[in-house]
Amino acid sequence: MKVIVAALFISSLFTLHAKAAPELLDSVSVIVDQDVVLESQIVDLVSTVKRNALLKNQPLPSDKALRTQAIEKLIVDNLQMQLANRMGIQVSDPQLEQTIDNIAQGQNLTPAQLREQVTSQGSTFNKYREEVRRELILGEVRRANVRRRVYITEQEVNNLVKLIDEQGNKQAEYHLGHILIEFPSEPTDEDIAQSKQRAAKVIELLNKGSDFAKVATASSGGPKALEGGDLGWMNINSMPTLFAEAVQSKSKDDIIGPIRSGAGFHILKVKDLRGIEKVEVDEVKARHILIAPSIILSDEKAEKMLKEFRQQLLDGEADFAELAKEHSADPDSALKGGELGWADPSVYVPEFRDTLATLKVDEISQPVKTQHGWHLMQLLERRVGDATEKRKQDKAYNLLFQRKFAEESDAWLREIRANAYVELIAKQDK
Incomplete structure (x- = not known):
């Protein structure tokens, strides 16, 4: 009897196991x-x-x-x-x-x-x-x-600075939607013709009132397809050259294209536009004393030294410039009495920048540690005004870099995709 019960029990285990076979959770x-x-x-x-x-x-x-x-x-x-x-x-x-x-x-x-x-x-x-x-x-x-892959010539920068000056910093910004109808990296005439035909159909749909984001998500080969082709707000000097030339003089809700490039045919929609107000630059003029810890000078001693300097300065027993010339580990500024000149605060490391933001004019900070060592800072002046010539050069360079980086980034992604081995695994029917 016990043998029969045991056999039935074992049989039931196999039956339960068969019914509770694990499902494939991933593939x-x-x-x-x-x-x-x-x-x-x-x-x-x-x-x-x-x-x-x-x-x-x-x-x-x-x-x-x-x-x-x-x-x-x-x-x-x-x-x-x-x-x-x-x-x-x-x-x-x-x-x-x-x-x-x-x-x-x-x-x-x-x-x-x-x-x-x-x-x-x-x-x-x-x-x-x-x-x-x-x-x-x-x-x-x-x-x-x-x-x-991004190369910018001095002439390009100078030309853009001139253009910015001519426009008086009153340039338009465009909120763009984008659809890319791709063709292969080495297309045949047939490939180009088919892509152009597809682009024409997309434009026809859009002109008939189809939702741009929905069409972009379904049809675009661009990097923002899953966001409905939304490129966000773009300055005319930072967008790709093809786009910049195409959108000028266009109005809100205009559909533009097809515009051919090496990647395919582009279709744009001007979702909105706005003017740019005069650019004002917040700059600070500061000076500092840098003490760099070493095998001989510990972190604690470096901090203590600057605390002593600060007290001497507050008591009128020392001169900031003389202390910087004698003790600062920043050779460039030390020769100038610790002065860093006028600068956009964003050029400094975060701890330095954030401390300057809390200081009043002529105020001396507590010792602050950064990746370079310990600093004692004094804010000398703040100003808000038009960009300096260097600022214009920097702005022009950055705009050109953004434009070219976006273009080269898209090209690079297409290259690594084209050179990759990719195999889609057919889904098994359940």
């Missing part, structure tokens, strides 16, 4: 060079896009079109992450936390409020942190690989 959907894109990543990205679109009341194309765009983005991101691993690019936890704090500050939130906002939108904060870390790494990979 490989795309092979990308030496790595893969998982089905869960595609599902997560599609869900995120849908959630964001719902918050913005943005219409979306079919699930099939959305999935295709999500897969393409994940492929390109995966290739960049593989490159980041080979280059040894990482983002430390302190760097990540500082970035998240900056994001919260930019949204006028505390870090705790940002955490609540993330979780209320259906995500976890840990997942959000890793998404931010990933975006930081992708940005660093692009900067490292694209920066060396």
